[in-house]
Amino acid sequence: MTWLTDPLSFHFMRTGLLAAILVGATCAILGSYVVLRRMAFIGDAIAHTTLPGLVIAYLYGISLFGGALAAALATAAGIGWLSARDTVREDTAIGVLFTGMFAVGILISVKAKSFLDFSHMLFGDILGVTPMALILIAIFAFLVLGTLALFHKEMELTSVDPTYAAVIGLRADWMRNLLLVLLALAVVTGIQVVGVILTSALLVTPAAAASLLTSKLSRMMLLATIIAISSGVIGLYASFHFDVAGGAAIVITCTVWFAVALAARNLFRRPTRH
Amino acid sequence: MKHPRFPYSRIRHGTPGPEAPALECREVSVRYPRAEHCAVVAVSLKILSGSRVALIGANGSGKSTLLKAAVGLLPLCGGAIHLHGSKAGGCCHRVAYLAQRGELDWRFPMTVRRLVLTGRYVHLGWFARPHRRDHEIVQKVIDLLQIHDLADRRINELSGGQQQRTLLARAMAQEADMLLLDEPLNAVDAQTRQIVRDVLRTLSQAGKTIVVATHDAHDIEVDFDSVVQLSGGRLINDLPSASTPPIVADQRISV
Numbered sequence: 279m280t281w282l283t284d285p286l287s288f289h290f291m292r293t294g295l296l297a298a299i300l301v302g303a304t305c306a307i308l309g310s311y312v313v314l315r316r317m318a319f320i321g322d323a324i325a326h327t328t329l330p331g332l333v334i335a336y337l338y339g340i341s342l343f344g345g346a347l348a349a350a351l352a353t354a355a356g357i358g359w360l361s362a363r364d365t366v367r368e369d370t371a372i373g374v375l376f377t378g379m380f381a382v383g384i385l386i387s388v389k390a391k392s393f394l395d396f397s398h399m400l401f402g403d404i405l406g407v408t409p410m411a412l413i414l415i416a417i418f419a420f421l422v423l424g425t426l427a428l429f430h431k432e433m434e435l436t437s438v439d440p441t442y443a444a445v446i447g448l449r450a451d452w453m454r455n456l457l458l459v460l461l462a463l464a465v466v467t468g469i470q471v472v473g474v475i476l477t478s479a480l481l482v483t484p485a486a487a488a489s490l491l492t493s494k495l496s497r498m499m500l501l502a503t504i505i506a507i508s509s510g511v512i513g514l515y516a517s518f519h520f521d522v523a524g525g526a527a528i529v530i531t532c533t534v535w536f537a538v539a540l541a542a543r544n545l546f547r548r549p550t551r552h
Numbered sequence: 553m554k555h556p557r558f559p560y561s562r563i564r565h566g567t568p569g570p571e572a573p574a575l576e577c578r579e580v581s582v583r584y585p586r587a588e589h590c591a592v593v594a595v596s597l598k599i600l601s602g603s604r605v606a607l608i609g610a611n612g613s614g615k616s617t618l619l620k621a622a623v624g625l626l627p628l629c630g631g632a633i634h635l636h637g638s639k640a641g642g643c644c645h646r647v648a649y650l651a652q653r654g655e656l657d658w659r660f661p662m663t664v665r666r667l668v669l670t671g672r673y674v675h676l677g678w679f680a681r682p683h684r685r686d687h688e689i690v691q692k693v694i695d696l697l698q699i700h701d702l703a704d705r706r707i708n709e710l711s712g713g714q715q716q717r718t719l720l721a722r723a724m725a726q727e728a729d730m731l732l733l734d735e736p737l738n739a740v741d742a743q744t745r746q747i748v749r750d751v752l753r754t755l756s757q758a759g760k761t762i763v764v765a766t767h768d769a770h771d772i773e774v775d776f777d778s779v780v781q782l783s784g785g786r787l788i789n790d791l792p793s794a795s796t797p798p799i800v801a802d803q804r805i806s807v
Binding site for chain 1: 656
């Protein structure tokens with residue numbers, strides 16, 4: 279058991295553990311809506327577009343967290359704006375927007391010859407989460423989870439039946455924009471742990487695995503949270519004991535959970551119509 | 553009926569006018585966004601409270617479009633619609649709308665009971681959670697539509713007829729004074745057909761206004777007081793139902 283308890287004598291491990299729990303719960307619960315509303319691509323786009331925000335913040339010596347947040351919110355606003363118009367298909371517009379912004383981020387970082395300085399943001403560093411970053415993660419997690427709890431029934435209704443929601447005066451586009459803002463906040467917390475490139479996996483994989491095992495949204499959120507947190511903790515210990523990249527270990531664990539859920543579903547699933 | 557503290561839309565929760573017709577259309581024209589032609593052209597009709605009216609017509613005749621415009625899903629490009637004295641889309645706590653089944657994501661992880669419960673949300677508004685009375689109303693309509701054995705099943709496990717009964721249960725859970733039903737008997741089994749007919753009869757006896765858009769004239773012979781026919785988006789006429797005693801047109805419906 280010492281391999282389990284000894285690492286916790288280090289401050290950075292305790293900080294990492296709390297970060298894994300907070301980020302796991304936030305991404306898993308929000309991710310349930312992301313998966314059910316088929317917004318996985320948007321989550322990926324917002325995560326990638328934080329790169330130019332991070333690079334610019336680094337170059338100007340301001341908060342990386344703030345830079346990432348500004349870029350994520352700008353992307354969320356851009357996607358919301360594009361969704362309201364039919365000029366090009368939404369997935370096409372997002373594809374253009376996020377690859378373009380990611381390319382800008384790479385260009386600036388290479389020009390500044392500082393790629394390695396924020397590689398921990400690209401690939402995540404759960405052992406490097408600072409106490410200040412942990413406080414910000416906690417604030418964002420509280421904001422995201424609190425908002426979802428407050429608007430749960432509206433979020434659920436606009437997901438399952440936006441037409442009926444519109445009839446009773448509940449605007450589905452408002453709830454979607456709110457979800458985009460929450461997604462931006464969750465992404466900013468996620469990149470601390472698994473990095474820009476892999477954050478969308480935290481949003482999608484645990485929720486997708488859970489959706490294979492249950493038919494209730496509340497249970498799906500609970501299962502996704504368990505999967506995300508356990509993956510975070512396993513990744514944290516793997517990073518400590520075996521000196522592997524924490525973000526990659528976390529995402530691989532999530533993927534293994536997904537494979538297990540898929541196998542379990544195929545073994546025990548009930549036949550369904552529709 | 554209790555007004556929600558934080559309604560989803562103050563415009564839509566307008567106070568109904570006394571003595572106002574349940575549904576009144578004056579020279580209503582409706583065009584879908586980016587469409588070249590109007591789907592509904594200069595339709596005028598008045599439906600009094602307590603009426604049971606069928607809107608009939610072939611696919612594309614404009615009957616579903618008219619209902620969508622009435623509940624505020626489509627903007628008008630001419631004329632005016634009033635529901636209980638409020639403009640189109642208004643008074644939604646007193647008007648229940650049953651859309652066609654395809655407009656819902658049936659794969660969403662939700663139970664039948666939970667979906668029926670969403671019919672109470674218009675009375676709850678933002679931040680309020682369903683009370684015991686809401687759950688009691690849900691149970692009552694679930695029993696009435698004979699879906700109690702399905703109540704805790706996931707909605708993607710339902711057959712077409714069961715889906716339709718679930719949606720009608722939700723519309724009834726709203727406890728509205730008027731129900732606008734779009735093709736409620738489309739592609740459903742004989743059992744559901746009979747249950748829906750019985751429920752419509754019960755609602756009518758309770759004084760509710762019922763407007764049903766249907767392309768199946770066969771159903772009208774049995775169930776409706778009056779018939780309004782649409783073709784190419786235009787009103788053709790209104791006819792008393794063959795199976796019910798003739799009614800004075802302007803007593804029930806005037807065009």
